[in-house]
Amino acid sequence: MNFLSDTTSPVHPVILDALKTANDGYAASYGHDPITTRLRAKLSELFEAPIEMVLTTSGTASNALALSLLCPPHGMVLCHDEAHIHRDERGAPEFFTGGGKLLPLKGDHAKIDAGQLHKVLKEWPRDFVHTTPPRALSISNLNESGCLYSIDELIAVTKPARKLGLGVHFDGARFANALISSGQTPAELSWKAGADILCLGATKNGAIGAEAILLFGKTQDQLTELQARQKRSGHMGPKARFIAAQMLAWLEDDLWLALARDANSAAQEIAALLRSSGGAKILHSVDGNEVFARLEDPLAEQLRKAGVGFYQWPDGSARFVASWSTSEEELSDFRHAINA
Amino acid sequence: MNFLSDTTSPVHPVILDALKTANDGYAASYGHDPITTRLRAKLSELFEAPIEMVLTTSGTASNALALSLLCPPHGMVLCHDEAHIHRDERGAPEFFTGGGKLLPLKGDHAKIDAGQLHKVLKEWPRDFVHTTPPRALSISNLNESGCLYSIDELIAVTKPARKLGLGVHFDGARFANALISSGQTPAELSWKAGADILCLGATKNGAIGAEAILLFGKTQDQLTELQARQKRSGHMGPKARFIAAQMLAWLEDDLWLALARDANSAAQEIAALLRSSGGAKILHSVDGNEVFARLEDPLAEQLRKAGVGFYQWPDGSARFVASWSTSEEELSDFRHAINA
Amino acid sequence: MNFLSDTTSPVHPVILDALKTANDGYAASYGHDPITTRLRAKLSELFEAPIEMVLTTSGTASNALALSLLCPPHGMVLCHDEAHIHRDERGAPEFFTGGGKLLPLKGDHAKIDAGQLHKVLKEWPRDFVHTTPPRALSISNLNESGCLYSIDELIAVTKPARKLGLGVHFDGARFANALISSGQTPAELSWKAGADILCLGATKNGAIGAEAILLFGKTQDQLTELQARQKRSGHMGPKARFIAAQMLAWLEDDLWLALARDANSAAQEIAALLRSSGGAKILHSVDGNEVFARLEDPLAEQLRKAGVGFYQWPDGSARFVASWSTSEEELSDFRHAINA
């Protein structure tokens, strides 16, 4: 019963097998191999648009590289106060942008409140030399409370931002889970909803370490700049075929969706069980593979004793993360732990 | 006959298998897993010293992170004019140090000339506020001409540097090849020869992407600082067990040495064949898996026609890189190509 | 009737004369001149403590250099949401720290709320590798609403910060005005209240461009580091005697206090007149030389027509800044403008 994080889960066997298949003799390094080419085509097809792409092995790297393309050193990224880029990346965006600023915005359930965004866009001038201007908007979907922005909610924040010339970054560490939850297509949940760049993550959903920075529209003109930054930051690993192979296997035959579907279902089950316990309050809508709850002390204690792995913050709230590998057995054990 | 680069070669099957073995259920992320612990112990044993360690997936990342620990933003790294960190990492050391300076030094066969080093150390003051002071020395061994620094050669440059308080970084992208070529122990070729930090690379020698930054002696006190920089630069990938597993498999049963031995032998064979051709001049001592030669035009043309993959610079010099995967068949084909 | 900013006011004649006096033949450059030595002694005497000092010509430079000494690239500065360093320096702290983060805190009248600070210090861990740790606290006194932190208010925020190892920076762009308003001594309002570094500004109070970064206590050990950063950022101007001369003249014979007293008195008069108008609401306590008010439209219009220079934000609030040079005549004209 390990619900600590989707990063503690194992790699899906199909993805490991893909490495073996990819390991067929010599191949051009640094992304000039045929698997990378196939992956690019596959992504373009799935997203129904021309794309350019850069691969990395960590979500932090992807997000920070993407933001450095949208925000100059003397610019500002607007994000939610709970955003991973603000709270959990040790200042990676600030490092990669060369000293850009992140402005944390409020909003319930880790969603940027459109009203707050409007206020900030009005308050922070775009062309006053003394003041850091907003240059990018970053949205996590699913977000850090495990919630889904609907298309309307996305457009409510991306539209005013784009109108003022801000670049829009989507942190898609759990993009596949959002697809399942929303029933939208990849295109609908990315560029059609206002994203200039999507950081698409496979790592939390079955891969070893495979993240794609997807450039849509005019942002594609900046590919060379992005590659220079990728190299300079040590994220242009030589044997790139093995990252591409992971992601290609993950996408083929809709594996990414299947894995996300399983993870989301498991999270629903976990939430239902917590609700049924009488000792837990679910804090946010469970739109993906994460469940946030406030547990009464006896229940928390009981679960810990039963060997349930979950994360609890100093403020008492707890997080249960399901993954593709959450098994029937684990869920059954969890039911026993709850009902004990 | 792909002699383009050791980064085009495949991954050794034992290393791929190790991923499968590592993929056993849940494991703590970010390096808190048991495989990482075993790797640390193994490295400490091999290097006969306490060490601290950080893993990355690229040599550029390792080198730049290591240098950022030794050199402040207003300091300077001394390196050879041909150094990979100066020529082939798109300014990664400058990025990671926050704007440090690299001063390229001369010396035959990509070895820093001790006399030049003395001159520079005298010329660039250590405590004059207007002038960037030397703070670190970086040495590649094997170096960028495929040559080995002997222990005496290493000490001739590390000793004066250390005496003036410079930190010493060894770029060990081909460290295993240097071990084979020199017959020295890992300890003799690293900290006993003056290294504060060794960047030990497995990627060019059979791994997918596995590099270890090894901290010796007092540098270990800076582990926390290094980890902050690792995280901040996106190089603290969550599923770290899969990097550790690669490197552990690479070290166990002396696989790293066996692979380097094969690569070095193949390079000797390549060099012998080039010499025998009458149309090639070997430019540097072949101490590892790389052969640098100047080819007469007819020979170069003949090899290319025969499908030999090698890299040729605008100045006419050519590089042939052997790897663990260079086969008898390839060498035989190369013999035919030469003798045609 | 120019109440736009204290930076639009002229230079006090005594300070201009001091330049002439300083212009006596040759003098060592870069701060090795006798005037700089005298200034250092004078500051040490006034602040009743050993100090080290670095001079610059702009407050932005002083603040950013000071913060770069207290906060590493992967650290965070806590400041008020209205802080000049956050709102009006185009990311200078982020630039000088090498990508540090500023976290804006709330609190009425631009004073950091002690409760908010406690919450943030609890919420943001100090030693969790993934999260940017708080490393410095920055306080403006007088602050950006023209308000004075009392000694108790200062200690309420500096004490918990210092306890957790944060460095404390005071932005003293209007420090002289704070001295007058509080009746405290320079020592009481700086290091005795928890400051590790005070950026003492003369520019807004009669000088051409003269700012001193004062290091107290153990921070003095970092003088060499600060000087390296001063040089590297282009703020070690060669003819330093002319900056020192400004500040020395400003301090001698208590000129700084006299000028601040005049400015503060003028602000009181402005505030009284605004209050008397019936069309203005004074928004913050007038503790120095700035008056913030919300004006009813007819009054705002009437003042503008009468040629009163003041700044009005999009949200309707207005700022009137008095300076040492605000004349009786200006105040009298303002009275007429109000009463018209």
Added chain:
Amino acid sequence: MNFLSDTTSPVHPVILDALKTANDGYAASYGHDPITTRLRAKLSELFEAPIEMVLTTSGTASNALALSLLCPPHGMVLCHDEAHIHRDERGAPEFFTGGGKLLPLKGDHAKIDAGQLHKVLKEWPRDFVHTTPPRALSISNLNESGCLYSIDELIAVTKPARKLGLGVHFDGARFANALISSGQTPAELSWKAGADILCLGATKNGAIGAEAILLFGKTQDQLTELQARQKRSGHMGPKARFIAAQMLAWLEDDLWLALARDANSAAQEIAALLRSSGGAKILHSVDGNEVFARLEDPLAEQLRKAGVGFYQWPDGSARFVASWSTSEEELSDFRHAINA
């Protein structure tokens, strides 16, 4: 007899008087004052071209800001090995560019050898993602050996650089001295000779601290970017009229040329006296206000004993710097010291 540096010399009285004249009541801050406007027009007239302009108080700041406009973080500046930006600015260009690289080139008398430049431009590719590309060329004229690049010499290096798209920066810390020495016009010695940006310095030639970054041609489109960087680096001092006033007074009535003429003449006299001594070898052509010589030990000792202030490097070479303030009396004393 202070020949240590032109930065130890006093300020010309006309420039001090200009401060007094500028100190006339209120004036818009941050460069929106009428004196700045007049200065811009004056510079445009003198350089016979439209220009944009940013003022700073130090040459280091000017050079570093200018270079940050021409060279991205992942680019490279080509300069002479003796360049002030490489040797004497503590890494300011690296800081302001966000980690750009400086590549030091060789050439006699601190002039970049055109052949070396061609070699480097060929050797360092412009569009290979792994290698830092040359993006800017920096030339000091007068240079660090006190020598003048002729127009032909300038074009020999700027033309190939411009052809490959590099931006060209001229460090004109002693530009007025170069004008006198060459007999060229400001335009001929700047944009007509290939400069995109000229850093024009008054500080070493009579001002307190006044440097202008002059943007020519298309570089003017980047003014907003430059201003953002100026602000962010703390170099947009509020009371800008006092910098503008210095430079305007320096330019008006050809004062700059008169002062440079005097300094150059004094340097010629110093050189002649050194030559006549029989104990000194003049090392470089004396094209401006600096004399570099190798002194025999007895002469060096004799001069020091006589109270002559000059700078001597560990390698035995010595520098004598004349300035506008070098007096007949000093030269006469120096003659006595030589002839003693």
